[in-house]
Amino acid sequence: MKRVILTTIVLLFCFLLAGAAWYYSKLKTGTRTTHRTANITASPALMGRLNSRANQLQLYAKQHAYNADLCFLIDMSIESGRNRFFIYDLQKDSILDAGLVAHGSCNKNWLSGRQYGNETGCGCTSLGKYKIGNPYKGKFGTAYKLYGLDSTNSNAFKRFVVLHSFSCVPDEEVHPAPICQSLGCPMVSPAFMNKLAKIIDQSNKPVLLTIFDQNK
Incomplete structure (x- = not known):
């Protein structure tokens, strides 16, 4: 017992x-x-577009003493509710991370589709290569000055087009819903901005960013 x-x-x-x-x-x-890792599964078509732009950017980076190991690629042919801002490894031809990014409204209450411009005050996204410059504290927190390197974005600095974050941009994809729009700045979520800032700040050479649209 x-x-x-x-x-x-x-x-x-x-x-x-x-x-x-x-x-x-x-x-x-x-x-x-x-924190859920961004969905970076890419179709062969998308990888082809990114690889083509990345190859051009890597050659330019080597010729002008920019960071030739990684870059930022924004594919504006993708809807705003999907990840279209890519952190790209130039050495391995692969996507390291991806996030949402807003495009310019061209000073409209809501821009349907995408339009591009380079004129001062146009409020539109400008296509082309950018050098990411020094950070500063603005009304959106930490932001990075952008210098346009092509004729299509030569007025970026004069237009105060900068890389910054804003709380209206979600951390995760919301497609088929769209996200908010900017006045021409590549605007990302605060969480994604933290990732970008670490890369930019730790780089010994300026990081390049390219905004492109396969349909243009």
């Missing part, structure tokens, strides 16, 4: 111990900060 009671007590203790361990693991999981 004593053996049965002792066995029962041992089993009950083990059960309670297992239950406590399970509860602790759930509690720990519940308090852990999580």
Whole structure:
């Protein structure tokens, strides 16, 4: 009889111990900060477009002493609710990460589709290569000055087109819904901006950004 009671007590203790361990693991999981990695699965067509732009950018980077290891590519032919800002590894021809980015409204309440411009005050996205310059603190927090390197974006600095974040840009894809629009700046979510800032700040050479549209 004593053996049965002792066995029962041992089993009950083990059960309670297992239950406590399970509860602790759930509690720990519940308090852990999580962040879903961006969906960077790309179709062959998208990889082809990115690879083509990346090859051109890498050659330009080597010729002008820019960062030739990685770059930022924005494909404006993709809808705004999908990831279209790509952190691209130039050495491995691969996408490191991706996020949402707003395009310019061209000073309209809501721009249907995409339009591009380079005139001062146009409020549109400008296609072309950009050198990412120094950071500064603005009304949107940390932002990076952009210098247009092509005739299609030569007025970027004069237009105050900068790389910055804004809370209206989600962290994850929302397609088929669109996201908010900017006045020509490549505007990303605060979380994605933190990733970009680390790359830019740790780079010994200026990082290049290209905004392109395969239909233009």
